[in-house]
Amino acid sequence: MRKINLALFCWLCILSATMAQVRTEILLEKNWKFTREDNSGAINPEFDDSKWQTVTVPHDWAIYGPFSSQNDKQEVAITQDGQKEALEHAGRTGGLPFVGVGWYRTSFELPQFTKGKKASILFDGAMSHANVYINGKKVGYWPYGYNSFHFDITEFLNPGEKNTIAVRLENYPESSRWYPGAGIYRNVHVIVTEDAHIPIWGTQITTPVITKEFAKVNVKTKLVRPSASAPDQYRLVTALKDEQGRTVASQEKVLSSYDQDLFTQELVVENPVCWDTENPVLYTAESKLYQGNIEKDVYTTTFGIRSIEVIPDKGFFLNGKRTVFKGVCNHHDLGPLGAAVNDAAIRRQIRILKDMGCNAIRTSHNMPAPELVRACDEMGMMVMAESFDEWKHPKVKNGYNHLFDEWAEKDMVNLLHNYRNSASLVMWCIGNEVPEQGIEGGSKIGRFLQDICHREDPTRPVTQGMDQPQHVLNNNFAAVMEVAGFNYRPHMYQEAYKKLPQQIVLGSETASTVSSRGVYKFPVVRASMKTYDDHQSSSYDVEHCGWSNLPEDDFIQHEDLPYAIGEFVWTGFDYLGEPTPYYTNWPSHSSLFGIIDLAGIPKDRYYLYRSHWNSKEETLHILPHWNWKGREGEVTPIFVYTNYPSAEVFINGKSQGKRTKDLTKTVHNTGSKESQEAFERQQRYRLMWMDTKYEPGTVKVVAYDENGKAVAEKEIRTAGKPHRIELSADRSELSANGKDLSFINVRVVDKDGNLIPDATNQIEFKVKGAGSYRAAANGNSVSLELFHHPRMKLFSGQLTAIVQSGDKAGEITFEATTKGLKGAKLKIVTK
Numbered sequence: 001m002r003k004i005n006l007a008l009f010c011w012l013c014i015l016s017a018t019m020a021q022v023r024t025e026i027l028l029e030k031n032w033k034f035t036r037e038d039n040s041g042a043i044n045p046e047f048d049d050s051k052w053q054t055v056t057v058p059h060d061w062a063i064y065g066p067f068s069s070q071n072d073k074q075e076v077a078i079t080q081d082g083q084k085e086a087l088e089h090a091g092r093t094g095g096l097p098f099v100g101v102g103w104y105r106t107s108f109e110l111p112q113f114t115k116g117k118k119a120s121i122l123f124d125g126a127m128s129h130a131n132v133y134i135n136g137k138k139v140g141y142w143p144y145g146y147n148s149f150h151f152d153i154t155e156f157l158n159p160g161e162k163n164t165i166a167v168r169l170e171n172y173p174e175s176s177r178w179y180p181g182a183g184i185y186r187n188v189h190v191i192v193t194e195d196a197h198i199p200i201w202g203t204q205i206t207t208p209v210i211t212k213e214f215a216k217v218n219v220k221t222k223l224v225r226p227s228a229s230a231p232d233q234y235r236l237v238t239a240l241k242d243e244q245g246r247t248v249a250s251q252e253k254v255l256s257s258y259d260q261d262l263f264t265q266e267l268v269v270e271n272p273v274c275w276d277t278e279n280p281v282l283y284t285a286e287s288k289l290y291q292g293n294i295e296k297d298v299y300t301t302t303f304g305i306r307s308i309e310v311i312p313d314k315g316f317f318l319n320g321k322r323t324v325f326k327g328v329c330n331h332h333d334l335g336p337l338g339a340a341v342n343d344a345a346i347r348r349q350i351r352i353l354k355d356m357g358c359n360a361i362r363t364s365h366n367m368p369a370p371e372l373v374r375a376c377d378e379m380g381m382m383v384m385a386e387s388f389d390e391w392k393h394p395k396v397k398n399g400y401n402h403l404f405d406e407w408a409e410k411d412m413v414n415l416l417h418n419y420r421n422s423a424s425l426v427m428w429c430i431g432n433e434v435p436e437q438g439i440e441g442g443s444k445i446g447r448f449l450q451d452i453c454h455r456e457d458p459t460r461p462v463t464q465g466m467d468q469p470q471h472v473l474n475n476n477f478a479a480v481m482e483v484a485g486f487n488y489r490p491h492m493y494q495e496a497y498k499k500l501p502q503q504i505v506l507g508s509e510t511a512s513t514v515s516s517r518g519v520y521k522f523p524v525v526r527a528s529m530k531t532y533d534d535h536q537s538s539s540y541d542v543e544h545c546g547w548s549n550l551p552e553d554d555f556i557q558h559e560d561l562p563y564a565i566g567e568f569v570w571t572g573f574d575y576l577g578e579p580t581p582y583y584t585n586w587p588s589h590s591s592l593f594g595i596i597d598l599a600g601i602p603k604d605r606y607y608l609y610r611s612h613w614n615s616k617e618e619t620l621h622i623l624p625h626w627n628w629k630g631r632e633g634e635v636t637p638i639f640v641y642t643n644y645p646s647a648e649v650f651i652n653g654k655s656q657g658k659r660t661k662d663l664t665k666t667v668h669n670t671g672s673k674e675s676q677e678a679f680e681r682q683q684r685y686r687l688m689w690m691d692t693k694y695e696p697g698t699v700k701v702v703a704y705d706e707n708g709k710a711v712a713e714k715e716i717r718t719a720g721k722p723h724r725i726e727l728s729a730d731r732s733e734l735s736a737n738g739k740d741l742s743f744i745n746v747r748v749v750d751k752d753g754n755l756i757p758d759a760t761n762q763i764e765f766k767v768k769g770a771g772s773y774r775a776a777a778n779g780n781s782v783s784l785e786l787f788h789h790p791r792m793k794l795f796s797g798q799l800t801a802i803v804q805s806g807d808k809a810g811e812i813t814f815e816a817t818t819k820g821l822k823g824a825k826l827k828i829v830t831k
């Protein structure tokens, strides 16, 4: 009897386990084999890959270097930058070895995949021209390296046996304007479902009506079913859940033969809590599919209840509240980690941006990683997702122009389906500075792409970044767009408004101010395309490109012109490649545009944006540093970035006078060249003491409120002799998941803790215990030190070292040492 009960119990266990297994998703992360050698034999399951390197995906093969100007040299005239003749561009794409072929192979068993089941493989992104083979047969091809794509692999798998996957990637020379990364740099998912199931990206959720009392939630759910089964055998139960997992609405629907395999449901959520950037509340839809009474699938979609609207002359509205875009453009690379996606690194970037008051990211100039969009959903950051840097006409010889005719619509559809349920996603961007702006027929392509957006997602506005106002205002290229997005040239916004029908202007890309963290140049004058022997740009934030401007030239537009709806600054973070204005000056190989450097350390400019964008927290920041041996008695201007209206500066106790932000300066009375040279717009946003003279000691700033009351103060001091290393980690507790990261600020200070602002000491790192050393960066765009080597020189006194958790919980010890100074240790716990 007991035996029988036991058998019954086991059988029930198996039954419930199989019932729970209607959908399985695994990530193919570990134990991939990788080579740079091209060998078509690698598609065969028996191929011997034992000599290949073992890697973990996401993997960027090129980030390990070495750097060389020969890796990716381009002999071109960058016409959009005004170059008339071809120049030899070194480092335009980062100087890293991404060009060429790479092969990946791995094997996996899939016990869940039994006869009658279906399976798909989903690549979040593979750079690029991916050819995918399973068990020796070609499964499919996807050329665009930034997009997510998936294939049905049911016919290719061996049920109950080992399966071998091989992926061939190839990056062409002259195929990019920046560092694209290389390899399977985003995640690979294998999904097993029943024969009848909800396909990948198979739901579409919108919230057409939102009031305080209720929200209508429209859920469309696709069904894939065996053709022999009748539609009305299928039933979908959709439950909407709040963040606590409580069901707030649910509905059942039986499919009819008129539904064309699409369930359409409308549910009502009472007392909805809207998603916004301060309170990013998310809901989930749990879709359970039944055939008769058999559960066939359980599919989960995360979404937000929120409204977005662009109203002519009024602006962009989030949940009925006018919201100005305080946005940044970012490339996809994560500095020293390269393009290999990492959730912790992305979340750190968003934290830093949010502290600055930034509320939006433009994923320039391509599809984002799912991790970025998910983090933006969860952390409250709006996203403008972009598709292309090129349409049919080339900007680079081997770019997307070769693919456009065959692939543009497929690429758009995957982008739209992938992210159209994301609460953070508020706008689509169909292109960046495409040459079609000035070519007959260009607006037709614009309309074609915009129509695809509207067809697949009628809820979000569509824009593109245009940099040829003289053409697009006159040839209807801009008029076709739902939102006219302008890259740079803010002085044209007023004319754009007059000529265009939309009554709205977006700064889709702005500023391109250049600066190097902690590097200051004298005299302090506004300059365009200025170069120096050290290949750096001034951190006084007064230098820009031939086509661009200073931050205040944009601030003033979006404050003074009611139809200007905000901006996306080029860029939030520095990135690999595009070392403008050092086009031909190897070893320059990473950008100077970032508000934050490649190591994720804020430059001075960060505090200028913070003073303007983050109205909730105090900003009071002094520049430059105060270690100017040799400049005694020389004019050394002092700038203060603050959200207080006035401040007074004291050098060694002596007042240098009080400055107040000059609100009489407007967009209308500061447009002239003279006004720009005299920093008139800057006077409205930064406080500047242009005549202060250097003497060692203390610079103190006292800030005053509107009533002239002293409310805050700050001091910087001339640092003494270098004394010791100081460490601070952004997170001291990590998940023991083998991929979590802690970013450690490493700096050299004097005995009183003052930063040595010009220290360049080489620091050695050691990591022991429950984690490993991952990489470091110092933000110096001419440094050829390899990110993954456990040593690096400080740049302007600082760098960032990155430590990665292992799979087992424990404690990590990070140690930093350098010759002649006291080292430092830090502990990180992994759980």
Ligand code: GAL
Residues within 6 Å of the ligand: 080, 365, 432, 433, 467, 487, 509, 512, 545, 548, 570, 578, 580
């Ligand atoms: C823009 C372009 C960006 C970047 C930037 C540098 O014209 O859209 O990708 O090149 O210039 O200023």
